[in-house]
Amino acid sequence: MTSRELVVRGAVPRPVSVFDDETPAVVNLDPELLAALRRAATDAARDGVAILVNGGWRSPAYQAELLRRAVSEYGSEREARRWVATPGTSAHVSGDAVDIGPAAARRWLAEHGAGYGLCQIYRNEPWHYELRPEAVDHGCPPMYPDPSHDPRTSLRT
Helix, strand or coil: CCHHHHHHCCCCCCCEECCCCCCHHHHCCCHHHHHHHHHHHHHHHHCCCCCEEEECCCCHHHHHHHHHHHHHHHCCHHHHCCCCCCCCCCCCCCCCEEEEECHHHHHHHHHHHHHHCEEECECCCCCEEEECCCHHHHCCCCCECCHHHCCCCCCCC
């Protein structure tokens, strides 16, 4: 598969600006999430911090490939699901999640993200943010230890 084909499926071979209007991983994000992210990035830039997208929207096929790789790496689906959701449960596939970098951007969002409704959802993934509009007034909800504890993505046993 070519690099262009991977990008069309939602891969981000190298970090891109939240203002990128061509990369599918950015432009296919939920419009409200993208707007909040761009507002935050504008304000972060005033503090000298660049917020970049390392991952965002993904096609179901690309999400399935990431899960297959994780199963191979971690040895079981149960362990892999601590890091990668299925295509049917991934907030990335629906455009409702974004992975942020670099570390300075993650630190900035950890401190200021709630004011934009941007919340870290999983304690083990400091790069993974989702939109929680209620966070503007009430703060971010408690984090799940990892995706396997999230009722939206957890394994049903």
